[in-house]
Amino acid sequence: MDAFTKPIGATATSTTHFPRPTREEAEAAVRTLIAWAGDDPTREGLLETPGRVARAYGEFFAGYEQDAKQTLAKTFKEVGGYDDIVLVKDIPFNSHCEHHMVPFIGKAHIAYLPHDGVVGLSKLARLVEVFARRLQTQENLTAQIIDAINEHLGPRGAAVMLEAEHMCMSMRGVHAHGASTITHRFTGVFAEDRIEQDRFFAMLRR
Incomplete structure (x- = not known):
């Protein structure tokens, strides 16, 4: 395609x-x-x-030739009634800034509260790749990941956080070496309940 x-x-x-x-x-x-x-x-x-x-x-x-729907198509329902947070953290990614076409490199943290089954853990890492391997902004990448999770998994809530260093800042312009950009977005229960947000951040610190 x-x-x-x-x-x-x-x-x-x-x-x-x-x-x-x-x-x-x-x-x-x-x-x-x-x-x-x-x-x-x-x-x-x-x-x-x-x-x-x-x-x-x-x-x-x-990523332009990959499909998020296909990546998240297979779910597992036999999980012993588990319905608490599923978190995969420190997923490495690299993408390219759509403004200067130079890399930004970082890690993604993804959590969701299952509604009707769970997806294979590796699929969350593959989902990041689907959108990271395109011309991007970090803000848009964050939104695309969580929107795909909501659209194709239908969880009770989801949380996505990205941390990245942008070469357009460190290699050119202000030459701000080591500066880290953090973006996050919450939906569903995570957006409605501060306690769930706090649990998400606490799990990231472990």
Whole structure:
């Protein structure tokens, strides 16, 4: 599926389609950027760089061809009546800032209160990858993750927190090395009950 996500405001799984350039066109664009940066794209060390960059972009932005609904499709109902918080913390991720196309790297913490079964724990990490491997803002990434959980799992409540360092701040501009950006969002019981929010933060500190 050749698709690119809609801007902020789109639903968690909606996409809009644009014509995708050919591999040759993509590699030509890389050669143009190399020349614009001030180097010679025909010199030995750079001859194969356009192809490598195109392949790397295929990996960096693989999320455009992945589907959150499919990732969360399989749930398990035989959980011995368990209905308390399910938390997966410290999920590593890397994404790319949509403003400068440079990485931001961090970790995600996801919790939910099951309603009708649970999803495999690895699927929550895969869900982060679905949206992280796209051009993003951290705020939008946070919203997309929790919206997908609500849409496809229907929990009684969900909580998502992301912590990341943005290379657009540390490598350029203000050069604020080590600065961490934190975003979080609560829905359902977590949004309504401060005690549940406190439990979430307490579990993260353990």
